[in-house]
Amino acid sequence: MVMVGIDGSDAGARAAAYASGLARRQGARLVVVFVAVPSLWIAVANPALVLAQEETFRELTAEARRQVRRGADELGLSVTFVCRRGDPCTQLGRVADKVRADLVVVGADGGRWRRWLPGSMVNRLVRAARWPVVVVP
Numbered sequence: 266m267v268m269v270g271i272d273g274s275d276a277g278a279r280a281a282a283y284a285s286g287l288a289r290r291q292g293a294r295l296v297v298v299f300v301a302v303p304s305l306w307i308a309v310a311n312p313a314l315v316l317a318q319e320e321t322f323r324e325l326t327a328e329a330r331r332q333v334r335r336g337a338d339e340l341g342l343s344v345t346f347v348c349r350r351g352d353p354c355t356q357l358g359r360v361a362d363k364v365r366a367d368l369v370v371v372g373a374d375g376g377r378w379r380r381w382l383p384g385s386m387v388n389r390l391v392r393a394a395r396w397p398v399v400v401v402p
Contacts, residue, residue, distance in 0.1 A: 268296040268366035270357045271333075273325055276372025280401040281336070284370040289340050293367070296345045298360045299329045300353045322350070354389040361396050370399045 269284035271277035281297065288295040301322045326348050337344035345364075349356035361369050371387060391398045 266294045266296060266364060266366055267291070267368050267370065268298060268357075268361050268364060269370040270298050270300060270353065270372075271329060272300055272302075272353065272372075273329065274372060276401065278372075280370050280372035281333075283399070283401045285336060285340055285342060287368075287370070289342055294343050294345070295337070296347060296360070296364050296366065297329075297333045298347045298349060298357055299326060300349050300351070300356045301325060302351070302353065354386045354393075357390060358393055358395070366396050368397050368399060370401060373400055373402050 267284050267288040269281050271281050284295060284297075287293070330346050330348075333344055333346050336342075347360055349360065357369065357371070360366075369390065371390060373387060387398075387400050391400070
């Protein structure tokens with residue numbers, strides 16, 4: 266089973282395209298994980314904005330689900346869509362463990378050098394080393 270993490274970014278879209286093609290060629294199931302990162306600053310600065318953030322999260326999730334379904338139908342793939350909220354590395358790791366992923370695909374998070382900084386999501390995910398990780402630029 267191939268698992269891919271998406272977040273609405275171009276890098277996430279490239280990772281999804283790569284994972285979809287790989288799953289199709291291998292005849293594997295694809296699990297697409299959408300992770301939204303809530304802003305703690307919004308809750309601190311203006312608690313009333315938490316409702317707006319929640320609505321935005323729901324809209325982004327619905328749009329991601331529609332895009333995943335459309336792509337799965339076009340490619341004839343068996344896809345499971347999972348939505349999580351929180352730290353991307355932690356959430357992707359939890360889902361990968363739960364679904365027993367054979368491979369985790371993610372997009373590069375940021376510029377060429379940022380992804381290799383000690384605290385970057387990609388670096389932390391690769392260092393977890395419980396599954397092979399493919400980083401799509």
